[in-house]
Amino acid sequence: MIFTINYLNGINILKKHNRYYTQFDYNALSSSSLVTIKGNKIGKIEAITYDDKTGKTIVAIVITEDVKFSKNSKIRMYETGLMGGNALAIVPMPGPELAEDGDFIESEIEEGLITSLTKNFSGISSNLGVTLQTADSLMSNFNKLIINENEDGLKAAIAELNRTIVSFRSVSTAMSALVVKNDASLTSAIDNFDTVSGNLAEITTEFKQVEISKTFASLDQTLQEVNDLLASVKDGKGSLGKMLNDDQLYVNLESASLQLEQLLQDFKLNPKRYVHFSVFGKKPKRFDAEGNIIEDEKTQPEEIRIELENN
Numbered sequence: 001m002i003f004t005i006n007y008l009n010g011i012n013i014l015k016k017h018n019r020y021y022t023q024f025d026y027n028a029l030s031s032s033s034l035v036t037i038k039g040n041k042i043g044k045i046e047a048i049t050y051d052d053k054t055g056k057t058i059v060a061i062v063i064t065e066d067v068k069f070s071k072n073s074k075i076r077m078y079e080t081g082l083m084g085g086n087a088l089a090i091v092p093m094p095g096p097e098l099a100e101d102g103d104f105i106e107s108e109i110e111e112g113l114i115t116s117l118t119k120n121f122s123g124i125s126s127n128l129g130v131t132l133q134t135a136d137s138l139m140s141n142f143n144k145l146i147i148n149e150n151e152d153g154l155k156a157a158i159a160e161l162n163r164t165i166v167s168f169r170s171v172s173t174a175m176s177a178l179v180v181k182n183d184a185s186l187t188s189a190i191d192n193f194d195t196v197s198g199n200l201a202e203i204t205t206e207f208k209q210v211e212i213s214k215t216f217a218s219l220d221q222t223l224q225e226v227n228d229l230l231a232s233v234k235d236g237k238g239s240l241g242k243m244l245n246d247d248q249l250y251v252n253l254e255s256a257s258l259q260l261e262q263l264l265q266d267f268k269l270n271p272k273r274y275v276h277f278s279v280f281g282k283k284p285k286r287f288d289a290e291g292n293i294i295e296d297e298k299t300q301p302e303e304i305r306i307e308l309e310n311n
Contacts, residue, residue: 016064016065017043017062017063017064017065018062018063018064018065018099018100018101018102019046019060019061019062019101019102020060020061020063020075020099020101020102020103020104020105021058021059021060021061021102021103021104021105022058022059022061022075022088022104022105022106022107023051023054023056023057023058023059023107024056024057024059024077024107024109025055025056025057026057027048027050027057028077028086029045029048029059029077029086029087029088030045030048031044031045031047031048032044032045033045033085033086033087033088034080034087034088035061035063035087035088035089035090036087036088036089036090037067037069037089037090037092042063042064042067042090043061043062043063043064043067044061044062045059045060045061045088046060046061046062047059047060048060059075059088061075061088063090067090068098068099069090069092069093069098069099070092070093070094070095070096070097070098070099071095071097071098071099071103071105072093072094072095073090073091073092073093073095073099073105074090074091074093074105074106074107074108075088075089075090075091075105075106075107075108076088076089076090076091076107076108076109076110077107077108077109077110078109078110079110091108
């Protein structure tokens with residue numbers, strides 16, 4: 001009978017159990033509340049008593065012996081769902097000594113979802129009340145400012161704004177009437193503009209296509225002519241081809257360049273061989289290949305020349 005009752009309460013008397021104690025400021029548990037560790041059921045609440053001296057609620061729990069945790073661990077009370085049910089959880093903490101049978105473990109209470117929402121909504125409600133009160137004061141002051149007869153400037157500004165709105169409405173009405181009256185003309189003008197735009201776009205497209213085709217054709221022809229020219233030059237055809245492919249021409253040009261260089265050097269060293277200049281009309285002197293002056297034959301005396309002629 002005892003085995004059956006304990007089994008129904010979740011306690012297996014065939015296994016050894018350890019009993020631990022903790023306390024809370026109030027009782028929010030029942031004998032059917034679970035005892036878990038990391039979400040796993042490991043025991044049950046054995047007894048709940050009230051201590052008259054301390055005003056605390058003493059809770060005794062039984063846990064299977066094979067579950068080990070330190071004495072520094074805590075027993076936390078938490079909500080199991082929206083319905084307000086509570087359970088206990090072992091929160092392991094590091095420590096040098098393991099908890100033993102009969103030890104007292106410190107407790108703590110986890111703030112539940114309902115409690116948290118209640119606090120948050122109460123804060124929101126309080127803030128909303130302050131906000132509404134401030135808005136009401138602002139509107140009251142604004143109404144006083146408008147109604148106050150001393151605020152003629154503000155009233156005049158509001159009246160002017162009203163007149164502006166009325167004038168704007170009149171202009172808008174006139175514009176609407178004008179549009180309705182000339183609806184056919186505006187529609188025709190828009191249609192004509194669309195037609196002209198379409199034709200212009202089509203003409204522009206065709207013009208671009210034609211010009212691009214001509215450009216590519218001309219470019220292709222030019223490239224072909226350049227290729228033909230390069231091919232003829234490479235084959236030695238034409239003056240340019242012969243000049244670029246004739247080795248003898250290169251040799252002759254190099255020889256002529258060397259001779260021209262020698263001539264210029266000799267001109268710098270012996271300018272008298274090439275340039276003769278006399279201020280008084282004197283017959284210029286002649287030079288041989290080595291640069292020596294060539295003496296002219298002297299003129300014979302007149303009497304000797306006459307004698308020779310007589311003979």
